[in-house]
Amino acid sequence: MSEFQDLSIHIDQISQAEDTQQPQILNQYIEQGLDAASIALILEAFPIEQRVRLWRELPLESHIDVLTESRGEVRVSILDALSETELKLTLAKLDNLSLIEWADSLPDEIIEEAISFLEPAELELYDLANEYQEEELGRWVERKVVALPFNISVARAKVLVDKYTHEPSGYVYLIDKQHRFRGMVEYAELVGAESSTRIKSLVLEHVSTLSATLELAEAVDAMERSAFTSLPVLDERKRLLGEIDWKFALSTQREIYETRLMAGTGMDEGDDLFAPILKSSQKRGVWLGINLLTAILASVTISLFEDVIAQVVALAVLMPIVASMGGIAGSQTLTLMVRSMALNQITAGNRFALIKNELGIGAINGLLWALIIGAVAGLWFQSPLLGGTIALAIVVNIITAALFGVLIPLILDKLDLDPALAGSVILTTVTDVVGFFAFLGTASLVLL
Structure with a gap:
């Protein structure tokens, strides 16, 4: 059984229990080893009032970890429900990494209050992290690592590790006097080495x-390509800043995937499943408005040929086929492009070859499906001219979809816009307009 299936069972068991029993059931899962990320997903599955009640009943030591693992809006929904005293007690528990994670979802006044509670050492780490942009690794690096001089003995290293760390594990990093990185040692090997x-x-x-x-x-x-569970992170002077581990990579990869998945509909990775109705409707309404504008553009294109449609009713029946074939062909290319760009596989050197490749695929598929659809339409409406008209439109639209499926994400990337966010809307508009224009324009020439 998968982890997500387990979570579904947990959520179902909690939701069906009496209100007084729900916190006890959740805490039993925690005692059985359920991690903070899983608890956060469980809390997100409940309406806000119930979610807050469950969070309050969690063990105190897990409060911060669960909030840090929660999506931005989920975290805010819980914090907004706390009293002033509860909020201060919660903010006082934050370390630098948690505060960095929270900073993008909280108002400035709460962030300032949280900063006032940080210990001097944590505040210094927080300030260092803020020297980097949100998308840069330096902002998120774990700076609390074991770093030792590279030229000491194993005996001295063991003394220092025991003195400055409570539960050392993973790797020990070696540095010189300028704090520059000089190597990495497995802690387990250090323990077993001759003094x-x-x-x-x-x-x-x-x-x-x-x-x-x-x-x-x-x-x-x-x-992902590394054989090690952690890797050192260095600044521009090759000085050791800290490390990232596989858990960070896995969590970040999930966030990147969810962001791109949600972006296609104008939504955010941090959106709450039970966000307030008015707030959610406003956010989604903006995207619906953008979609309306693109739909109007397609409708205007159709209206230019209303006389043709009025005389040849079959055109109205066949128009959705033209739009659909162009749309799916374009989305295939766009999806491939977005994935390849995310993996940094698209370069100036291979763009032209990629365009030629996609045009070739579009031409073959366009001709193949044009023949099939044209034959079906011609037999259906007993009109070879109508069959030839839709066949031509299908060829033009699929080739256009392949071309713009490559060009649109490249252009959006140049403009520092997310191709996953706006690409599908623009591409759909292009294929609809080109497909309708090619179909109805050709029909007006050959059928009237």
Whole structure:
């Protein structure tokens, strides 16, 4: 049974229980090892009032972790329901990484209050993180790592590790006097090494380092290709800033995927399943308005040929086929492009070859399906001319869809716009307008 199926069972069991029993059931899951991310997903599945009540009943030590793992709007919905005293007690528990995670979803006055509660050391780490942009790795790096001089003995290293860390694990990072990265050692190997050995002799080979200015998506790709569970992150002077691990990469990859999935409909990855009705309707209404404008453009194109449609009713019957074939062909190319751009596979050197390749695919599929649809339409309405008209429109529209399926995401990327967000709307408009114009324009020439 998958993790998500397990969560579905948990949610169902909690929702069917009496109100007084629900917190007890959730806490039983926590005692059985349910992690903070799973708890956050469970809370999101409940209406806000019930969600807040369940969160309040969680063990105090899990409050911050669960809120940090929650989506932005879910987190805000809980914080908004807290009293002033509860809010202050919650903010006082934040460390630098949690505050960075929360900062984009909270009002400035709450962020300022949270900053006032940070310990000096945590505040310094928070300020260092804010030197980097939201999409840069340096903002999210875990800076609390074990870093030791690279030229000391194993005996000295063990003393320092025991002195400054409570539960060391994973890797120990080696640095020089300028704090520059000099290597990485497995903690388990350090524990088992001879005391007289120099720690630098234990350095792991083929360790990749990541730049703090690297974009998150690129950092995730590097982590996926790595044989290590953590990788060091360096600044422009090659000084060690900290590390990222596979959990961070997995979480970031999920957020990137969800953002692109939601963006296609104008929604945000942080949107709440039980967001207030008025707020949600306003947000979705904007996207519906944009879609209306594009639909009007397609309708205007159709209205230019209303005389033709009035005389040849079959055109109205066949128009959805033209639009649908262009739309699906374009979405195939667009999806391929968005994925390839996310993986940094599209470069200046291969764009022209890619366009030729997609045009070739579009031409073959266009001709094949044009013959099939044209034959069916011609037999259906007993009109070879009508069959030839829709066949031509299908060819033109599928080739156009292939071309713009490549060009639109490239152009949007140049304009620093997310292709996943606006690409599908623009592409649908293009294929509808071109398809209708080709179909109805040709019909007006050959059928009247």
